[in-house]
Amino acid sequence: MNKNPEVLEKVKILPNEPGVYRFFNQKGKIIYIGKAKDLKKRVSSYFVSSKQHSYRIINLVRNITDISYTVTHSEVEALILENNLIKTHQPRYNILLKDGKTYPYICIKNERFPRVFPTRKKISDGSTYYGPFPSVSTMKAILELIRGFIKLRTCNYFLSEKNINAGKFKLCLEYQIGNCAGPCEGLIDEPTYMEGIDQVKHILKGNLGPVLKSVEERMQAAAENYEFEKAEYYKRQLEKIRAYKRKNTVVSEKIEDLEVLTIQSEDELSVVNHFKVQNGAIVQTHSWEIKRNYQESEEEVLTVTLSHLMVDNDDLAKEIVSNLEIDPESLPEGYTLTIPKIGDKKHLIDLSIKNCQALITEKLYKQTFKQRKTPGDKMMEELQKELKMEELPDHIECFDNSNFQGSSPVASVVVFKNGKPAKKDYRHFKIRTVEGPNDFASMTEIVHRRYKRLLNENQPLPKLIIIDGGKGQLSSAAESLRELNLLDKIPLIGIAKRLEEIYTVGDPIPLHIDKKSPALHLIQQLRNEAHRFAITFHRNQRSNAPNQKSQLTQIKGIGEKAEKEIIQEFRSVKKLKEASHEEREAKLGTHRAGLIQKAIEEGII
Numbered sequence: 001m002n003k004n005p006e007v008l009e010k011v012k013i014l015p016n017e018p019g020v021y022r023f024f025n026q027k028g029k030i031i032y033i034g035k036a037k038d039l040k041k042r043v044s045s046y047f048v049s050s051k052q053h054s055y056r057i058i059n060l061v062r063n064i065t066d067i068s069y070t071v072t073h074s075e076v077e078a079l080i081l082e083n084n085l086i087k088t089h090q091p092r093y094n095i096l097l098k099d100g101k102t103y104p105y106i107c108i109k110n111e112r113f114p115r116v117f118p119t120r121k122k123i124s125d126g127s128t129y130y131g132p133f134p135s136v137s138t139m140k141a142i143l144e145l146i147r148g149f150i151k152l153r154t155c156n157y158f159l160s161e162k163n164i165n166a167g168k169f170k171l172c173l174e175y176q177i178g179n180c181a182g183p184c185e186g187l188i189d190e191p192t193y194m195e196g197i198d199q200v201k202h203i204l205k206g207n208l209g210p211v212l213k214s215v216e217e218r219m220q221a222a223a224e225n226y227e228f229e230k231a232e233y234y235k236r237q238l239e240k241i242r243a244y245k246r247k248n249t250v251v252s253e254k255i256e257d258l259e260v261l262t263i264q265s266e267d268e269l270s271v272v273n274h275f276k277v278q279n280g281a282i283v284q285t286h287s288w289e290i291k292r293n294y295q296e297s298e299e300e301v302l303t304v305t306l307s308h309l310m311v312d313n314d315d316l317a318k319e320i321v322s323n324l325e326i327d328p329e330s331l332p333e334g335y336t337l338t339i340p341k342i343g344d345k346k347h348l349i350d351l352s353i354k355n356c357q358a359l360i361t362e363k364l365y366k367q368t369f370k371q372r373k374t375p376g377d378k379m380m381e382e383l384q385k386e387l388k389m390e391e392l393p394d395h396i397e398c399f400d401n402s403n404f405q406g407s408s409p410v411a412s413v414v415v416f417k418n419g420k421p422a423k424k425d426y427r428h429f430k431i432r433t434v435e436g437p438n439d440f441a442s443m444t445e446i447v448h449r450r451y452k453r454l455l456n457e458n459q460p461l462p463k464l465i466i467i468d469g470g471k472g473q474l475s476s477a478a479e480s481l482r483e484l485n486l487l488d489k490i491p492l493i494g495i496a497k498r499l500e501e502i503y504t505v506g507d508p509i510p511l512h513i514d515k516k517s518p519a520l521h522l523i524q525q526l527r528n529e530a531h532r533f534a535i536t537f538h539r540n541q542r543s544n545a546p547n548q549k550s551q552l553t554q555i556k557g558i559g560e561k562a563e564k565e566i567i568q569e570f571r572s573v574k575k576l577k578e579a580s581h582e583e584r585e586a587k588l589g590t591h592r593a594g595l596i597q598k599a600i601e602e603g604i605i
Contacts, residue, residue, distance in 0.1 A: 002047060002061045010067050011047055013362050014040035018075045020082050023093075024066040032060055032093040035082040037075045043067065060093045070285045071358050073351060084281045104139050105129045106204060113159045113183040113193050116152050116200055118143065130204040141237060145211065146203060150196040151181040151188075159183055212238065257317040260348050261309070263302045263324060264356035268292050269363060271356040272305045275348065277317070282348075287359050299324055306331075321345050323353060375518075376419020383464075383519040386511070387504075389491055393464040394418050397450075398526035399477065400468035401431070401442045402534040409434060411446040412534035415462070416526055428537045437574070440476040443467065448480035461490060468527050470496040471503050478505045495527055555599045562592065573605060 002008070014021075019039045023032040036042035046061050053061075072078045086094050109115045110126035118139055122129050146152070153159075157169050169184035181188040181196075203211060219234035260275035268291055276284035290301050303326050310316060310332065320326075321338045331337060340346040384392050394417060401411035415425035429449065434441040447465075454461060467477045474494035481487040487505070494503040500520065501510035513520040552563040552573065569587045570576040576584070577600055584593040599605050 002064050004065060007064055007067060008047060010362075011040070011044055014043055014067075014069065015071060015358050015361070016040050017071045017358070018073070018078045019069050019071040020078050020085060021067060021069040022085070022091075023060065023064045024068070025063045026065045028066070030089045030091045031063060032091050033082055033085050033089065035075070035078040037078075039069055039071070043069075056093065069358075070282075071351070071355050073347075073354075077351075081282055084283050085285075088283045104136055106139060106143065108197065108200065108204075111159075112161075113153055113190065114197055115154065115156070116143070116146060116197075117154070128201070142203070145215075145237060146200050147179060149211070149214075150199055151179060152196065152200075153180050153183055155184065157184055212242070255344055255348075256319070258319040258321055258345075259309075259317050260352050261302065261306060261320060261322045262349055262352040262356055263298050263305075263322075264353055264360060265292070265298055266360050266364065269360060270298060270301050271359045271363070272302060273352045273355045273359070274309065275352055277348070285355070287355060289359065289363055299326065302326055321349060323349050374419065376522075379518040379522040380419050382517060383522055386513050386517065386519040387464070387491060387493065387502075389464070391463050393491075395460065395462045396464045396466060396522075396526060397462040398466040398468065398530040399443065399446060399450075400527070400530035400534045401439055401446065402531075402537070409437070409442055410534060410537050411442060412530055412537060413446070413450055414526060414530045414533055416522075416529075419522065421529060426533055428533075439469070440472050443469070443473050443476040444480050447477045448483065451481065451484050451486055455484065461486070463490070465490055465492045466523060466526050466530075467492070467494040468497075468530055469494050470501075471508075474503050474505065493523075495523055500524070552605065554604055555595055557595045558592070566592070566596075577605065 016038050018035075018037050020033060020035050021039055021043050022030050025031045034042070046057065046064075070081065072081060104118050104120050105122060106129070107115075107117055107119045108128040108130075109117070110128070119129075154174055155169075155172065157163075159169075163169070164184065164186050167185070171182055171185055171187075172180070174180040175182045175187075181193065183190075183193055215234055215238050219231050219238065222228070222231035222234060255277060258277050260277060261272065263270055263272045265271075270290045270292055271287055272290065273287045274285065275282050288305060290305070292301065302322065302324055306320070306326060316335075318334055319336050319338060320331075321340055323339065325339065326337055328337070338345065340349060380392050380394060383389075387393075396416045397413050398416075399411065399413050401409065409431040411429040411431065413427050413429075415422045417425075427450070429446045431442045431445060433445050447467075451461070453459075465477065465481075467473045471494065474492065477494075478487055478492060481490065481492060492505055495501070496503065496510070499510075500513075500515070502513060502523070503510050513523075552558050552566060553560060558566070566576065566588060567573075570579060576596065581593060581597050584596060588596070596605070
């Protein structure tokens with residue numbers, strides 16, 4: 001896979017917007033063009049190791065040395081722009097990976113009594129083409145709509161006036177079922193037929209108001225007549241027509257060849273974006289980053305950029321559209337400048353500005369990459385603020401202990417440095433001086449052992465200590481720190497599990513941190529990690545001592561199954577012993593209650 005740090009860094013800062021991305025090789029040549037609903041998510045997928053990647057994809061990714069992208073307003077625009085750019089640049093891997101299909105158009109044929117039909121090939125024969133359509137179903141819906149209102153021929157006969165008058169053709173089935181007006185036998189004259197073609201052009205240009213109204217009326221009429229299947233059909237037609245009506249600014253019949261040039265700035269950084277539009281389609285995109293060292297105006301920067309563009313390109317369109325005025329004297333003879341306020345050209349300006357903003361965001365991100373704060377930095381700063389600490393808690397240690405009915409008591413301490421786990425500094429403890437389930441005494445022991453050793457070895461002390469437990473556990477830890485003269489030197493807090501309350505030494509009132517606060521999230525991370533680490537160690541200890549018996553299984557007549565049922569009823573041995581004999585009989589039965597009563601009297605439990 002590709003491990004180029006510059007490429008991987010660029011992937012991280014791609015916007016979560018629809019658009020088109022381009023991969024370049026070491027020679028600066030485009031090797032692949034793709035579209036995406038979400039640029040960051042799609043491009044990132046190439047750089048994740050996966051057995052699902054084909055050999056071609058793996059080879060493609062290895063050759064990527066740079067990435068550029070163009071943001072679009074929608075996924076549909078991305079689809080059309082991708083198609084246009086692939087045709088222009090013919091990237092190597094697109095030729096290998098794609099099936100070569102093109103998107104469909106609707107053609108009004110340049111002929112007498114013109115046909116209207118779908119096609120994937122545009123021929124320069126004077127015919128008019130509308131599209132391309134990113135959805136075949138949408139295109140079919142439009143054709144079906146047209147044929148439902150206007151009777152057009154579908155045959156490929158050469159309908160010259162001479163041939164029609166000579167009676168060379170006969171009416172076909174399309175006429176018999178009402179789909180064709182019969183121009184082949186002169187049943188409709190050419191001017192009347194062309195009136196229908198004019199209506200077709202209006203529909204294809206998006207003038208669908210009257211059409212939508214007519215379909216809605218038909219749908220309502222069908223519903224009122226209880227013709228629900230027909231009403232549902234018209235409803236589906238409405239949805240498809242409305243989908244088509246959402247015009248696409250990447251391809252527009254109204255726009256001829258032109259150059260789009262826009263500028264956006266933040267502080268001293270300006271970004272100029274250029275779209276080259278040919279036959280209503282964007283075929284090239286490029287952006288420049290310019291640092292305005294001497295407080296040049298945006299108009300000056302745009303004028304200089306246009307001058308360089310004209311020097312480097314000898315096929316610039318004569319019309320230039322922009323979001324700012326450009327010095328008229330800098331425009332050569334024959335060139336015009338337009339600053340559109342509405343319409344398709346304004347939509348192109350908005351799209352170009354959007355790309356300027358995306359590049360500014362990317363550039364500023366790169367400039368502050370080394371200085372930017374990580375999520376861990378933010379959590380530590382928030383924790384310092386919540387606990388009113390003098391120092392940033394970049395070294396935190398959290399304690400937890402674990403036992404099962406007093407057997408194999410163990411404890412753990414986990415260490416976070418700079419907001420992240422420092423697993424090589426994690427430590428386990430076997431409880432040495434405490435017998436039975438005494439969490440308070442166990443906490444006193446492990447905290448004392450931990451920091452006495454750090455002091456003896458002259459190791460760095462933490463900036464914050466967290467105890468997994470409430471006031472009792474916290475007091476036990478404070479006692480050990482006091483003995484080591486560390487209580488006033490290291491902040492100490494406890495977190496109670498139930499309500500996530502934060503306790504501090506000497507304050508009976510807990511601190512409640514907002515549940516969404518990064519500070520609480522960091523404390524919870526430490527607590528959960530300490531608990532996981534202690535539980536794992538404790539399970540290992542128990543599994544390494546298979547012959548060790550719990551207190552209840554030491555009672556003759558109580559096996560492991562019975563033990564589980566008893567603990568399920570009373571939750572712990574301590575609560576079992578505190579319960580009355582009658583209470584035990586009610587829950588466990590006379591036999592088991594008698595065995596437990598005898599074990600208590602004999603000191604077995």
